[in-house]
Amino acid sequence: MLAGCLTATVSAVAAEASDKRSAVADSIVQPKIFINTGFENASPMNWEIDSAGRVIGSMVYDHERFSKNRAVNHFHFRIEAPVGTDVTVILENFDNIWNNRHASDLSDRSRYVVSFDNKKWESRSVKALPGRRMQFSLKMEAPHAYIASVEPYRISDLDKMLAKIGRSKLAGITTIGKTAEGRPLEIIRIGNENAPKRLFLRARAHAFEAGGNWTVEGLVEKLLSNDEDSKRYLKRYCVYILPMANKDGVARGKTRFNANGYDLNRKWDKPADSLVAPENYALEQWLHKMVKAKKRPDLALDIHNDAGGNLHVSRPDGDISDYLAHMEKLDKLLRQYTWFTEGSTKPSFRNPGTLGEGIIERFGVYAAVYELNYEWIAGLKKAPLASDWLSLGNKLPEVFYHYFE
Numbered sequence: 552m553l554a555g556c557l558t559a560t561v562s563a564v565a566a567e568a569s570d571k572r573s574a575v576a577d578s579i580v581q582p583k584i585f586i587n588t589g590f591e592n593a594s595p596m597n598w599e600i601d602s603a604g605r606v607i608g609s610m611v612y613d614h615e616r617f618s619k620n621r622a623v624n625h626f627h628f629r630i631e632a633p634v635g636t637d638v639t640v641i642l643e644n645f646d647n648i649w650n651n652r653h654a655s656d657l658s659d660r661s662r663y664v665v666s667f668d669n670k671k672w673e674s675r676s677v678k679a680l681p682g683r684r685m686q687f688s689l690k691m692e693a694p695h696a697y698i699a700s701v702e703p704y705r706i707s708d709l710d711k712m713l714a715k716i717g718r719s720k721l722a723g724i725t726t727i728g729k730t731a732e733g734r735p736l737e738i739i740r741i742g743n744e745n746a747p748k749r750l751f752l753r754a755r756a757h758a759f760e761a762g763g764n765w766t767v768e769g770l771v772e773k774l775l776s777n778d779e780d781s782k783r784y785l786k787r788y789c790v791y792i793l794p795m796a797n798k799d800g801v802a803r804g805k806t807r808f809n810a811n812g813y814d815l816n817r818k819w820d821k822p823a824d825s826l827v828a829p830e831n832y833a834l835e836q837w838l839h840k841m842v843k844a845k846k847r848p849d850l851a852l853d854i855h856n857d858a859g860g861n862l863h864v865s866r867p868d869g870d871i872s873d874y875l876a877h878m879e880k881l882d883k884l885l886r887q888y889t890w891f892t893e894g895s896t897k898p899s900f901r902n903p904g905t906l907g908e909g910i911i912e913r914f915g916v917y918a919a920v921y922e923l924n925y926e927w928i929a930g931l932k933k934a935p936l937a938s939d940w941l942s943l944g945n946k947l948p949e950v951f952y953h954y955f956e
């Protein structure tokens with residue numbers, strides 16, 4: 552009797568739960584849109600379709616270790632929906648914290664890039680919404696639409712370039728260490744080690760800033776072309792490049808920090824911790840070796856993306872008049888031979904701890920951070936795509952030729 556009563560109660564409860572479930576299921580309109588983030592360099596994000604059928608994408612912040620700083624600039628995902636579908640996307644969580652202040656790069660100049668074949672990309676504007684969110688709409692021209700903050704340059708793109716370099720007699724590749732997650736860190740050498748001058752370039756210390764990688768790709772292509780110009784350049788200087796410092800961040804589609812939440816363009820005033828920042832530690836060891844072998848680089852540039860596009864001149868304490876004269880020369884040559892018009896940072900600007908400042912002070916290498924505006928190229932009056940950064944990279948060897956004159 553008791554058992555029968557219990558069974559009846561259990562089935563009543565089960566029936567009620569099942570009714571509730573179907574009510575919930577009925578209230579959800581089955582969407583035609585899927586957001587895929589399961590591929591190389593895709594960014595972590597939560598997403599849902601709201602009652603108006605829009606995609607609401609919540610980006611996942613990239614956090615700095617032992618700091619309030621957090622960053623989201625990068626987004627990279629694939630919309631999957633039938634051809635002809637109108638898709639509206641709202642992305643949120645661009646409420647970055649920068650030097651303990653709330654900040655965001657979102658503005659009316661903000662853009663995104665889209666590709667329907669993952670090869671040819673187009674830049675389009677977005678609408679900045681209150682609450683540091685952005686909105687854009689598109690019509691599906693294919694079943695897949697790749698969406699990103701800047702035209703992606705992935706580890707697989709780097710591997711293709713490294714394979715090409717590996718076949719060249721003019722170049723060499725050395726592994727100088729590993730990232731926090733164990734990915735190899737390569738330094739590319741192009742040219743003769745005994746050339747009169749040496750140049751060092753680093754790209755992609757910050758994971759979203761693909762512009763530096765495209766620029767390096769353009770520069771490498773020119774230097775390996777073996778034409779009359781490239782022979783003239785390599786007679787004067789040898790180039791060393793750390794092409795992708797923050798490989799772990801790139802692999803995971805993150806914005807800024809390494810896998811341990813370390814900013815690879817900070818704290819260059821002190822030796823790096825080999826466990827927390829192995830990417831910087833490996834580079835420091837390499838620089839020490841170069842200095843010891845009397846092969847100290849004569850110039851170092853750390854290539855980044857931001858919403859300004861300036862050459863960030865370093866201003867460490869002490870007499871830097873000779874360095875400043877060299878940076879003035881570099882600024883002038885960039886304007887003369889490339890589309891660069893953004894100019895250098897003002898004397899009041901200082902950013903201690905960047906690679907630009909740190910390696911002047913610690914290694915005696917003249918260095919600067921070169922930012923590429925990822926929203927707009929003033930000199931070309933257009934939003935940048937990879938081809939613009941490739942063309943910049945193609946022209947840079949001429950700039951360095953005259954810089955080392």
Ligand SMILES: [Zn+2]
Pocket residue numbers: 756757760816855856
């Ligand atoms: Zn950066």
